[in-house]
Amino acid sequence: MPELRRDPIVGRWVIISTERGGRPQDVSMPSAPLPSASMCPFCPGQERLTPKEILAYRPHASEPDSPNWTVRVIPNKFPALHVEGDMGREGLGLYDRMNGIGAHEVIIETPNHKEHLADLPANRVEDVLWAYRDRILDLKKDLRLRYILIFKNQGATAGATLEHSHSQLIALPVVPTSVLEEIDGCRQHFQQKERCIYCDILRQESTEGTRVVLENPEFVCLTPYAPRFPFEMWILPKRHAGYFEECQRTQFEFLAPMLGEALRRMDTVLARPAYNFILHSSPLHEKTGDYYHWHIEIIPKLTQVAGFEWGTGFYINPVSPEEAAKALRDAEI
Secondary structure, three states, X not given: OOEEEEOOOOOOEEEEOHHHHHOHHHOOOOOOOOOOHHHOOOOOOOHXXXXXXXXXXXXXXXXXXXXXOOEEEEEOOOOOOEOOOOOOOEEEOOEEEEEOEOEEEEEEOOOOOOOOHHHOOHHHHHHHHXXXXXXXXXXXXXXXXXXXXXXXXXXXXXXOOOOOOEEEEEEEOOOOHHHHHHHHHHHHHHHHHOOOHHHXXXXXXXXXXXXXXXXXXXXXXXXXXXXXXXXXXXXXXXXXXXXXXXXXXXXHHHHHHHHHHHHHHHHHHHOOOOEEEEEEOOOXXXXXXXXXXXXXXXEEOOOOOOHHHHHHOOOOOOOOHHHHHHHHHHOOO
């Protein structure tokens, strides 16, 4: 059973999950290529190599754990956390711990081993977004869970251990410290001005335009004013909303093409880099909807986080967000 341990100084929780030691990339730098399609457990016809599916979208009725799917969700074979068991919260003198209760799932975005999320047509990207929403709504019923993070590691240097395009979901029994800090910043702004800070950012960025990459009736894609990483992008809904899972169909119809185009522009400008994609949404059962605003962050892996960044929390970014936005806007895709 994994466990969560709390750092008593900064309040940060750490997952101790020795079972994931079965993944060589967790204890050493990757030195071999990622598995090919012939060995890939995520490819159609190889369903027996994965845990039983939790959810699958199929254009035609077929048996679970069989081919002919377009999106498939499975438990992670090497989970960081487990659904089964009790919380087991306890204090050990100065320290706090609990059992590693949660969920760890994989969303396989396409049956085609060579396709990336950026390659999919908008209706297929929309299916991936619906899968995210369906899984959040299902896991939200478990009151032990307090936060769900959906993220994507594309490429070995971004943390992927399989080449086949996929994203992951981890449901946690605690709200991460970094999320609490972000929410606290939003709360302070709201208390002072009675407005959402992300809504204020949207208004200013849409007026200035220099950091806007894409815009449609429902969403804006921009490079943030103070990005940690070169070519970092945010996608924000124009309608104020704290919870991704409360999106309506019309919003997904506009989000899917914007997400796909943002990724294709990044691929064109940066020659298909490794990247991380993170979905930021409100904690599951806390009332943050008045002042928090869900959004997506896309972070190409172009620089390394090294001693200065770890020691200070400062980031050195060699590309201004204005230059990055112009290059992304001007890209011919």
